[in-house]
Amino acid sequence: MSMPPFSRIAVLSLLVSACAEDLGASLADGGESTADAAGDGGAQIEHVDDGEIVHTTVDATDATAWIHLDLETRAQVDVAEPQASDAWDLGFSRFNITINGGVSGAGGTEAIVIEGALLEDVNAVPDGAWVTDAADGDDDNDDPDTVFAQWYDYDFMTHVLSARPVVYVVRTVEGGHFAIAVDDYYDDAGSSGWMQLRWKAVDP
């Protein structure tokens, strides 16, 4: 009885064990995020001027790091200790935004929150109560009650954060006044953590 010829195929089929190509190599062509934050401002911040309004994109995707911005110079500032520094006005980490005042910093920054306003309509500092980042109060979560805490609506079905119509008029560490509105939390490719703001200088 001779060895059946098909047995050679049997051996070969055992050698063809999981030899498919590596699919991971195909990911290298993903391209950069459309909100390429390597422009002026810093490694994680990019500004685009639109008349008197500045469109700013912040790469706040890192949950462990805070990105700090000085509004006068429009520069990203590397701050080792936010609590003890005057160099920054706004801080960003994921969907959290802090101002350099109250529990977030010693810079004495304060803001007025205008609900339902549009950035185009705010040209001067309005009448209103000056508030700053406060410690956690009697609310649903354990986070500090920051000035910018209510900038978003959260859809529990889709887990999407969307910006609410609210303008924040901020008085910086140096005493300058700026009106700020948050536009979006996602870049064009749908990644989260890409804070998109519009802001401008306003009269005191």
Add this chain to the structure above:
Amino acid sequence: MIGAPLLAAMLRLAPVPPSEPEPDDAQVEGTGDAGAPEAARRTIVVTGTRTATTLADAPVATSVVSRQEIVESGAQNVAEAIEETPGLQLTRGVGGTGLRLQGLDPAYTLVLVDGQRVTGRVNGVVDLTRLSAEDVAQIEIVRGPGSVLYGADALAGTINVITRRPQRPHEAEASVAYGSFGTLDLTGRAGVSRRRWSSSVTAGLHNTDGWDADPSTISTTGPRLRGWNIATAHELADLGPFSLRARAEYLRRDARRVDGSDTGAVFDRGNLTETVDATITPQLTRGPVSLTLVGHYSLFRDQFVQDQRDSTDLDQYEDTVDHLGQLGATYQHTLGTHVVTAGIDGQLERLVADRVEPGTVDRARYAMFVQDEWTPRASPRIAIVPGARVDVDSLFGAYPTPRIAVMVAPVRQFTLRAAYGRGFRAPTFRELYLRFANPSAGYVVTGNPDLRPETSWGTQISAEYVPLQQLALGVNVFDNRLRDTIVVDTEVGTAQDGTSLFGYVNIGEATTRGVEATAVASWREVIRAEGSYTYLWTHDGENDRVLPGRAVHAGTAGLRLARRRWGTVLRVRSSIFGTRTFFVDDDGDGRESPRASPPFATLDLRLSQDVLAGHGQLFVGVDNVLDAGDATDNPIMPRGFYGGMTVRY
């Protein structure tokens, strides 16, 4: 002619190949209507007791999908072959297409090929579309706990895919089918059979472009598939008491789809799956004694890639490799009215994956089982089959699973069967060792190495009444109680930085109960009609509500019209599912409310015509004539047309 192979088969051990019922066997041997209920009961089955018996005499209730039914339904894989079988529901999800038996999830059904465990479960599901139909001789489905013979995962039941053996000195066949959605199925098979040895090679190519149930979104529903598989089997027989069977198979399948997220991100997702299976089964038979050894190796590799368009932020790549090695020995001895089966089994499993910690995990499991098939009376036939198995696992220790099955046939036309036993499901590597962190969403899911197996006690009571050669009626009452099921629990703890920790615990509980009633009637070989109705009651003990996605009322109906003289066969299969309940939190109050999904029915048709003096067949078909399905609750392929040709030598 039937006697000798039947007797020889009864002296051998599982996985014993039953004789493959060729579509034209009935004509050649003059046994009449091969599809008639009475004739179907003569099919040899092995899964229920690991011994070969006819379907009529099997002590444990078994359903069979024969080769003829597979071919006439136009099924290209095991999922399509069992689709409209009474009491079965197919589920479609992340893990592919799985089998839901008696209302229990696919994780609770053991999938075997020639009696050997199939590895590669994704989310607990063995994707039955991975098992191509071209090399399948028959599919046996046994309901109820089968852990007494096969170990883990056989709680709701066991599905055993028996592969084909060459029947004639030379045989060859090739088939091509092309249909909607760019679906192409190309299969070929060649076999040689001599007195002492036989060999075969089977290969298949299965491609489809996929479909989109909701064109308004960028997401696709059915994946684009490119896959091929090849298998070869060899057998040596009649070398004195010695025989040997060896089989090897390789499958490669590339699945691609597009998913859009609510944030506007678009992902191109792909899974490249490869499986390798090799089994060698030497066997020694001497008179009433036989010994079967099994060596089995199975590899499952899945590469998952997620490519975010226009960005690399959310790109992902995961490579999972699952190795399974098994060695076993089964000893069978016929002593008067007792057929005693005893066996030992050793299994080693290793998983290499990114999301488990550590990155490579293994476990070993050894088992011993014994069963006595006692037939104190042959007429009226009474069989009592007690059995027990103990599995000893390197993680959860010793786990016994006993079972008792009884069969009484007071008259030839009436058979009563009852079985009661225990089944278990071993915790998966993922449930034991998962380490998955999602820092941006603030949670971490960890495995729990102290998990115990899930357990079930199942009862099956069935009656079968075959008053005439052309009519068979059956009813099966079942009760399955699952305990210690593994669920994700939110109360595991909170990490220091405030992230929530989710983990797995054994606190779930589920019960399913119901009745399955079937009827098959045939007239000559011209018409065969079959129908079934299943009533299912389920209860989720942990959440105190029904199990989601199960229909309380379900049914199947089928018709076979044949004109033998013309060589024409029309096959119609349908299934109907009643209202199913799902639970979603759609108002943000943190509690899920029930949502009813309306009833639906699927209907498949296939018409075939013999050509070339029986050496070929032309066929056309329509799948899902009623165009049932949607993007969310029911992602089944929309209505599709196909046609093709088979030639055989």
